[in-house]
Amino acid sequence: MTSNRERSGVSRQDLMDYFSLQGARIALAPFSSTGIPDDSPEWKTRLAPTVRGLYYFRDGGGRNCYEISSQLLRAADIFSADPSSRALDHIPAAVSPGRTPEVYRDIAAYILERRGLLLDDKYRQGQMTAHEISLRFPRFSQFMPIYFGQDGVAISDDMQFSTIEEGIALIIEEAHPLCMWRLPGLAAESYEALALFQNDEDAMDRFFSYVLRGGSGSADFVDFFPLLARSIIDHLAAEHPPVWPERD
Numbered sequence: 001m002t003s004n005r006e007r008s009g010v011s012r013q014d015l016m017d018y019f020s021l022q023g024a025r026i027a028l029a030p031f032s033s034t035g036i037p038d039d040s041p042e043w044k045t046r047l048a049p050t051v052r053g054l055y056y057f058r059d060g061g062g063r064n065c066y067e068i069s070s071q072l073l074r075a076a077d078i079f080s081a082d083p084s085s086r087a088l089d090h091i092p093a094a095v096s097p098g099r100t101p102e103v104y105r106d107i108a109a110y111i112l113e114r115r116g117l118l119l120d121d122k123y124r125q126g127q128m129t130a131h132e133i134s135l136r137f138p139r140f141s142q143f144m145p146i147y148f149g150q151d152g153v154a155i156s157d158d159m160q161f162s163t164i165e166e167g168i169a170l171i172i173e174e175a176h177p178l179c180m181w182r183l184p185g186l187a188a189e190s191y192e193a194l195a196l197f198q199n200d201e202d203a204m205d206r207f208f209s210y211v212l213r214g215g216s217g218s219a220d221f222v223d224f225f226p227l228l229a230r231s232i233i234d235h236l237a238a239e240h241p242p243v244w245p246e247r248d
Contacts, residue, residue, distance in 0.1 A: 014087075023063045193208075
């Protein structure tokens with residue numbers, strides 16, 4: 001049987017090759033519209049906040065930096081063999097395309113070298129970039145534009161005029177019965193957003209509405225995030241009590 005993706009010209013192998021380099025794609029996203037500078041001091045300056053974010057991403061259970069470096073090395077080999085490979089789609093090349101494999105390998109080494117730097121060197125640039133911050137919210141980046149895009153409504157044919165509570169209920173309903181695997185992370189990201197942005201509504205609106213292209217329905221973010229977290233916790237308490245065995 002032929003899948004829809006295969007009928008549209010994208011084979012299962014194409015997808016496997018593409019997503020096998022997703023970590024490299026995330027790391028190089030800051031250069032997606034400009035290409036990677038040939039000059040290493042320039043790309044290091046621009047890449048430093050993202051690498052800082054990748055280490056946070058790792059500590060939060062995301063891809064580790066060895067994996068991302070390995071993918072960059074593999075991308076270098078693929079580029080050397082076939083620069084037009086579909087596996088490299090949406091991965092920026094160097095400004096001088098012929099230097100791309102070399103630049104990929106240098107960046108792979110740079111990511112791992114960051115491990116040995118002193119804290120002052122790692123965090124000297126205190127100002128976070130939007131891409132660095134986005135690495136903290138992998139679940140929000142998936143569900144916020146879908147359920148609460150900039151039009152401010154939960155996306156469903158019969159929910160054009162839904163309340164914020166009804167929109168959250170839809171999220172929980174669609175996660176059920178896999179709530180214990182899908183929802184605790186959303187609650188955690190809700191509280192992380194409040195802490196990171198220090199309950200500053202304007203800052204949260206600038207980031208979540210215009211960087212993540214999401215929204216909070218008719219509620220302010222300072223009200224939306226606590227409501228989302230409480231709703232998730234209340235649902236889990238009512239429908240999914242802890243199931244580890246008790247000891248006598």
